[in-house]
Amino acid sequence: MNNFEWNFTTNLVYGPGRLSELGDLVKPYGKKVFLATYERNEAFAPLIDKTIDILKSNNIDYVIYEAIEPNPRVTTIDEGIKLFKESGCDCIVALGGGSVIDGSKYIAATAFSGGSCWDYVVLGDRKPKEYSGAYPIVAIPTVSAAGSEVNAGGVLTNWETKEKSFSRSEYRIPKVAIIDPEVLATLPLSITKDSAIDIFSHLIERYLSSPDLSEFADRLTEGMILTLRDTLDQLIINPKDIEARGTLALCSIFGWQGIQALGRMGTIPMHSIEMPLSGHYDIAHGRGMAIVIPPYLEYFAENLPGRWAKLARRIFDVKEEDDLAAAKLLAPKVIEWFERVGMYYKLSDMNVTDEKFERMAEDVMRMFGNPEEDKIASIIPTSVNDMINIYKLAL
Ligand SMILES: [Fe+2]
Numbered sequence: 001m002n003n004f005e006w007n008f009t010t011n012l013v014y015g016p017g018r019l020s021e022l023g024d025l026v027k028p029y030g031k032k033v034f035l036a037t038y039e040r041n042e043a044f045a046p047l048i049d050k051t052i053d054i055l056k057s058n059n060i061d062y063v064i065y066e067a068i069e070p071n072p073r074v075t076t077i078d079e080g081i082k083l084f085k086e087s088g089c090d091c092i093v094a095l096g097g098g099s100v101i102d103g104s105k106y107i108a109a110t111a112f113s114g115g116s117c118w119d120y121v122v123l124g125d126r127k128p129k130e131y132s133g134a135y136p137i138v139a140i141p142t143v144s145a146a147g148s149e150v151n152a153g154g155v156l157t158n159w160e161t162k163e164k165s166f167s168r169s170e171y172r173i174p175k176v177a178i179i180d181p182e183v184l185a186t187l188p189l190s191i192t193k194d195s196a197i198d199i200f201s202h203l204i205e206r207y208l209s210s211p212d213l214s215e216f217a218d219r220l221t222e223g224m225i226l227t228l229r230d231t232l233d234q235l236i237i238n239p240k241d242i243e244a245r246g247t248l249a250l251c252s253i254f255g256w257q258g259i260q261a262l263g264r265m266g267t268i269p270m271h272s273i274e275m276p277l278s279g280h281y282d283i284a285h286g287r288g289m290a291i292v293i294p295p296y297l298e299y300f301a302e303n304l305p306g307r308w309a310k311l312a313r314r315i316f317d318v319k320e321e322d323d324l325a326a327a328k329l330l331a332p333k334v335i336e337w338f339e340r341v342g343m344y345y346k347l348s349d350m351n352v353t354d355e356k357f358e359r360m361a362e363d364v365m366r367m368f369g370n371p372e373e374d375k376i377a378s379i380i381p382t383s384v385n386d387m388i389n390i391y392k393l394a395l
Helices: 018-029 045-057 074-086 098-113 189-207 215-237 242-254 270-281 285-299 305-316 323-328 330-340 354-368 384-393
Strands: 011-014 032-038 061-068 091-096 137-141 153-158 163-168 176-179
Touching (some): 011 018, 018 091, 018 137, 018 176, 032 045, 032 074, 032 098, 045 061, 061 098, 074 098, 074 153, 091 098, 098 153, 163 270, 163 354, 189 215, 189 270, 189 285, 189 305, 215 305, 270 384, 285 330, 285 384, 305 323, 323 330, 354 384
Parallel strands (some): 011 176, 032 061, 032 091, 091 137, 137 176
Antiparallel strands (some): 153 163
16 A cells, blocks of 8 residues: 545535525635526526525625536636626635536635636646635535545636646635535436546546555445446436435545545546547536546556456456456446446547547647656556547547
8 A cells, every 4th residue: 555645624514405504604714705606597597596595595795607617718717716806705605516616716716826727727847836825615516526526626628729737726625515415416317427427437547547555445446336336327217316416426525535545546647538528529528538438448458457357357247367358358348337327428429530639649748748758657658649549449
């Protein structure tokens, strides 16, 4: 097991109906709330209105920013930062999925520290600007996916340069996350399925990241993958199943928060390979991961067969004793599962051709690669060619 440090600083407030406690939960953190959320549509409007009513009935002053889109854009977030400062807000309530929460993190920290949100993301060998602090955030997730409501990460898309990148900052970890399964049950099934695959991608990204031993991490991860699979089956039958919504939320939160990876904190660049799909084609992140995971698992099965084989045997009932043979069965087993839950997608299903594969792979290398080696550092160093081959397998 590798050395580690781990803490969990967010106050996790769980339970059906607990959105109603927002007033008391936000009051300690500010006097004027910046309520950041998606653009209003028919399905989402009642939840926005309900949140506003709770703020009003608690006499909390607020400004509303109904503008954050999936794959939040630099221009939208910079606009939000301007409004936050002009209106004299001092805390944020983020009502939405990972995009809204990530965008809110950039607003909270950049409004405090100055500049544009894009100054702070990882971008090749450029040294990202460092925050000097952040305004406090109360997160109300409406999607269970990356657990952004309890972590330091955040992803942004620069639509002008077609780049998608990220950063992490402890300043931006939400103070409170209200996990209300009744709120989560408002999410349409198709987005729920996308986000379930995103949760799976997070779980395997660390599990497959090195041959280092950490049986504790392995068993936690395996338990969460099995739980995720069962829960997704329940939600396909009944998307309003409150108990299943709560379980999915816990899989998303603890599937990417670090506890599932104690002793093996490495990563493989599956997420980096997916990023151009959002940057160039605006494909939803979870759908993009569903496209990238099977070819990635197929392409690299021979590089770390021990880990691939362990996952195949423990989760997908593979009986094969030879590691390499078992490793090669992982991708087909995952495809079988994706097909069963209606989540097996190819790039061609999204009308993506091979036209930009080279540019996409070069973008990833420029942003995340090690310029000296021309590879993305990982237990399996990944070249531009490897990425192009994975995109081709995804066609
Ligand atoms: Fe993800």
